[in-house]
Amino acid sequence: MDSRPIGVFDSGIGGLTVLKALRERLPDETFLYLGDTARVPYGTKGVATIRRFALQAARYLESRGVKRLVVACNTASSHAIDLLRRECSVPVEGVVEPGVQAALEATRGHVGVIGTPATIASDRYGELLRQVRDDLRIENQHCPLFVPLAEEGWTDDAIALSVAERYLAGLRRLGVDTLILGCTHYPLLKGVISQVMGDEVVLVDSALVLAEAVARDLDEDDAHSPGPGQVKLIVSDMPQRFGEISRRFLDMDVGEVEVVDLELQAGSTPAGKENP
Ligand code: DGL
Secondary structure: OOOOOEEEEEOOOOOHHHHHHHHHHOOOOEEEEEEOOOOOOOOOOOHHHHHHHHHHHHHHHHHOOOOEEEEOOHHHHHHHHHHHHHHOOOOEEEOHHHHHHHHHHHOOOEEEEEEOHHHHHHOHHHHHHHHHOOOOEEEEEEOOOHHHHHHHOOOOOHHHHHHHHHHHHHHHHHOOOEEEEEOOOHHHHHHHHHHHHOOOOEEEOHHHHHHHHHHHHHHHOOOOOOOOOEEEEEEOOOHHHHHHHHHHHHOOOOOOOEEOOHHHHHHOOOOOOOOO
């Protein structure tokens, strides 16, 4: 047994879709969720910046005594997972590998990947998919406007539908049979995405596969928490708004949201350590 918390981080609210799946699969665990709301979005930033932000978030959660780290952000997982695995003293799980696994199980040979500009530019999904099946046809499409739509709660109206149509019509025409939702915000727009792509296209949301992978890992190390499970939310800005959104989305009392200055925290780590 190991009662230490599991650290989960994302650039903002998107990772709550992952936290929800984790809580459902592992109700006895305590989760420390860090949303880097002062610096969201990550998906339109450069690689060095994304890596620096991800490392600062990971180091902060490590300093809070977590037993596992879940990178609930595709952009950070795409660009920084190897770095975090090298630098962190606890096991690190990201969202890309579980998404690849689920897509490989679902596809008949033609996969679409949607994500932030940074995730799509990394081609991390394509790389991992091709490592297993080099015969796959893979189409990439970035959908940056999906993030503010999800943040605003405009997920199932005519505006969301028309944005989805504009981004996804090309993928539909190309005939992909499986679509990876390669951004943790996108499951919030599943309804309109499915409406545009059609029922026959499988939408891959890596959260469920990821939760299963974390559960398996805790089994192997006999590291489950005895419970009771809790959620503690930490943000780098705007705690009140985050608390309201989280309460609604997780349908639970999330208590007070803590605020942390990640730049300040990074400044207090040994010199140079925050720069990948
Ligand atoms: N949560 C991020 C991701 O999954 C999207 C939001 C952002 O750009 O920071 O890539």
